[in-house]
Amino acid sequence: MAKGHKQTDLQGLPACAAEFIKRVIEKMRYRRKVREDVQTELAGHFEDELKGCSSGEEREQKARQLIIHFGDAKLLAVLLRRAKKRCRPVWRTVVVRTFQTVGVLILCFILYTIWFISGKPTVRVDYLAQFNQMSRPQVSDKDNAWPYYEKALELFVKPGEELQQMPAYMNWKESGYRKFATLTDEEKQAIEKWVRQNEASWQKFAAASLRPYCHRQYTIEEGNILLAIGLPHIATLRDLGKVGVWRSRIKMEQGETAGALDDCLTIARAGSNWQGRRTIVEQLVGLAMVNAGHDEILNIVSTKDISAADMKKLQQQLSQIYQTGYPLMDIEGERLLFWDIVQHTFTDGGLGGGHLIPSRLAFVADAFDIGFGSKELILCTAIGLVHAGRNNTIAKFNEIFDKQIETAKMTPYERHAGKALHDEKIFLASSKYRYSLIDIFMPALDRACEYAYKVRALHEATETILALRRWQLEKGQYPMSLSELVAAGYMEKVPMDPYSDNALVYRKVDDDFTIYSIGENFTDDGGKVLIKGGEITRWGDNEDGGDCVFWPVPKSQVKVSSGGL
Amino acid sequence: MKFESQLLKGVAPVVVLEILSRGQMYGYELSQAIEERSGDILSLGKGTLYPLLYNLEAKKLVEGKWEDTDSGRKRRYYSITSRGKGQLAEQKAQLKELHTGLNLIFSGALAPA
Numbered sequence: 313m314a315k316g317h318k319q320t321d322l323q324g325l326p327a328c329a330a331e332f333i334k335r336v337i338e339k340m341r342y343r344r345k346v347r348e349d350v351q352t353e354l355a356g357h358f359e360d361e362l363k364g365c366s367s368g369e370e371r372e373q374k375a376r377q378l379i380i381h382f383g384d385a386k387l388l389a390v391l392l393r394r395a396k397k398r399c400r401p402v403w404r405t406v407v408v409r410t411f412q413t414v415g416v417l418i419l420c421f422i423l424y425t426i427w428f429i430s431g432k433p434t435v436r437v438d439y440l441a442q443f444n445q446m447s448r449p450q451v452s453d454k455d456n457a458w459p460y461y462e463k464a465l466e467l468f469v470k471p472g473e474e475l476q477q478m479p480a481y482m483n484w485k486e487s488g489y490r491k492f493a494t495l496t497d498e499e500k501q502a503i504e505k506w507v508r509q510n511e512a513s514w515q516k517f518a519a520a521s522l523r524p525y526c527h528r529q530y531t532i533e534e535g536n537i538l539l540a541i542g543l544p545h546i547a548t549l550r551d552l553g554k555v556g557v558w559r560s561r562i563k564m565e566q567g568e569t570a571g572a573l574d575d576c577l578t579i580a581r582a583g584s585n586w587q588g589r590r591t592i593v594e595q596l597v598g599l600a601m602v603n604a605g606h607d608e609i610l611n612i613v614s615t616k617d618i619s620a621a622d623m624k625k626l627q628q629q630l631s632q633i634y635q636t637g638y639p640l641m642d643i644e645g646e647r648l649l650f651w652d653i654v655q656h657t658f659t660d661g662g663l664g665g666g667h668l669i670p671s672r673l674a675f676v677a678d679a680f681d682i683g684f685g686s687k688e689l690i691l692c693t694a695i696g697l698v699h700a701g702r703n704n705t706i707a708k709f710n711e712i713f714d715k716q717i718e719t720a721k722m723t724p725y726e727r728h729a730g731k732a733l734h735d736e737k738i739f740l741a742s743s744k745y746r747y748s749l750i751d752i753f754m755p756a757l758d759r760a761c762e763y764a765y766k767v768r769a770l771h772e773a774t775e776t777i778l779a780l781r782r783w784q785l786e787k788g789q790y791p792m793s794l795s796e797l798v799a800a801g802y803m804e805k806v807p808m809d810p811y812s813d814n815a816l817v818y819r820k821v822d823d824d825f826t827i828y829s830i831g832e833n834f835t836d837d838g839g840k841v842l843i844k845g846g847e848i849t850r851w852g853d854n855e856d857g858g859d860c861v862f863w864p865v866p867k868s869q870v871k872v873s874s875g876g877l
Numbered sequence: 878m879k880f881e882s883q884l885l886k887g888v889a890p891v892v893v894l895e896i897l898s899r900g901q902m903y904g905y906e907l908s909q910a911i912e913e914r915s916g917d918i919l920s921l922g923k924g925t926l927y928p929l930l931y932n933l934e935a936k937k938l939v940e941g942k943w944e945d946t947d948s949g950r951k952r953r954y955y956s957i958t959s960r961g962k963g964q965l966a967e968q969k970a971q972l973k974e975l976h977t978g979l980n981l982i983f984s985g986a987l988a989p990a
Contacts, residue, residue: 383924395931
């Protein structure tokens with residue numbers, strides 16, 4: 313309140329009257345302008361009442377009586393405030409109420425955000441133990457290949473810097489490098505040296521590959537999440553696969569075809585050890601090894617004369633790799649990985665079972681480099697605020713994941729034919745922000761699952777090619793159809809094409825034959841491979857077509873883009 | 878005579894509107910007029926007067942405006958609005974009815990001497 317104005321109003325009034333008015337005005341607790349007006353009015357009233365008093369004493373006495381008439385200052389102030397508030401124009405009331413409401417909401421939001429941010433996760437379930445239990449086969453430990461792999465990894469010698477820079481090492485998959493003789497002397501020496509250095513490691517690797525299964529106990533660092541599961545063996549396993557490939561090629565050059573094929577079988581067998589229930593990464597590396605082993609076998613078969621007996625033996629050895637059936641991609645472990653992420657990023661209990669903690673989301677995002685992190689804490693908080701609660705998140709994930717497991721079992725053709733139950737991206741389209749965690753961490757498994765089918769087709773095609781070659785050696789010509797092979801006992805069943813759900817396409821061509829999958833465009837392009845940018849796109853693609861030709865093996869100087877090591 | 882506050886509270890707005898219907902007045906003047914014109918029977922408590930005026934103003938039954946006086950002091954004059962006049966007419970009619978009814982009940986005992 314303007315002090316000057318106030319004092320002017322009260323000047324000339326007895327002290328008790330001035331004090332009374334001041335008290336009333338103070339207790340009114342309303343807008344200054346209104347209080348000034350009320351003060352002026354009350355002061356005027358007192359002055360008018362006291363006008364007739366002749367002495368100061370009389371004024372004082374009358375003022376006291378008047379104060380009694382006015383009643384309690386506090387009550388008067390309350391009545392005046394209420395009445396003045398009613399005088400307020402509607403728009404002003406609306407504005408004031410709006411601001412008050414917004415203020416209260418902001419305050420509530422701030423308090424809620426503070427509570428929200430300060431949430432802590434409670435880690436109750438040991439998903440690592442569950443994952444280890446899940447991936448452990450119910451068989452005797454003595455058949456476990458892991459101790460041999462572990463020894464092989466210990467003995468492994470990394471390729472030197474010089475070798476790593478050599479084109480032969482970097483582009484080993486290219487058909488131009490498949491013959492050891494085509495390498496430069498420098499490359500030959502470096503590769504031979506590396507293969508020799510890893511002889512002991514290779515022997516353990518080969519011994520491991522003969523075991524029926526491999527179980528390795530998974531570990532994570534204290535306080536870390538299951539997604540950060542340690543897989544330090546993976547890179548070395550891949551390198552040992554490369555050692556095997558070069559061993560085989562060197563033996564080929566030396567005319568040791570049987571030894572070369574043995575090494576290829578070792579690679580394929582070792583790869584199969586890493587298929588089945590374990591991490592996706594391990595399964596993919598296992599598949600890549602199986603793929604590489606089969607590619608090398610086909611390469612040898614296409615360039616060397618192999619007897620019918622050896623062909624039969626090789627076919628039997630290949631069949632034994634998947635005696636108990638070919639394992640498709642097993643994604644069940646991914647469910648535990650996600651549940652563990654939820655456990656580490658949500659509070660436990662409360663509304664909806666818990667809420668997403670922004671700082672934990674930032675921590676996980678930082679750890680896995682998913683495009684944002686602790687620097688974007690506001691973004692993490694915003695995600696947390698709109699995100700579904702713990703129970704709903706888990707329920708939604710399970711719903712999607714159950715369908716994904718069903719889809720994973722389908723061949724690419726079944727999915728293409730519209731039998732796929734779901735596409736998680738479409739599933740989430742309407743609620744992407746509510747389920748950001750699923751959107752971020754739901755693994756993209758379609759390609760991985762498809763890859764398992766591709767390798768199965770390669771495996772069956774390789775067996776079939778061996779059977780066909782044997783037939784030709786024994787009967788002088790190739791059969792008219794694959795069913796003849798089966799009928800004559802050369803094979804147990806015809807090889808299946810995952811892109812047609814029919815048999816792989818087989819045709820006699822002059823004195824040779826061709827066998828292929830119709831590839832990713834689901835269309836028979838007549839056994840024509842797709843070459844893009846000087847590189848064979850092994851399985852073709854949807855835009856430009858192309859088939860995946862297993863035989864004849866491409867001999868042109870082109871790269872083959874496929875899932876090798 | 879001291880009236881029950883609730884009894885007076887009911888008629889106070891009509892009384893104020895009636896007085897103001899005869900010309901604009903400021904607070905003190907109004908309280909004096911009520912006492913004078915009621916023969917000192919009605920006396921509105923000072924603590925009631927101003928809240929009452931502000932409430933009537935909020936209902937747009939009276940209108941207040943500041944005017945400068947010769948002494949240089951500002952005074953807030955209240956005058957009845959057209960809505961106030963309508964309200965006054967309505968309430969006066971009701972009071973008349975009430976008066977008639979009360980007279981009948983008390984057999985003329987309430988009639989002025």
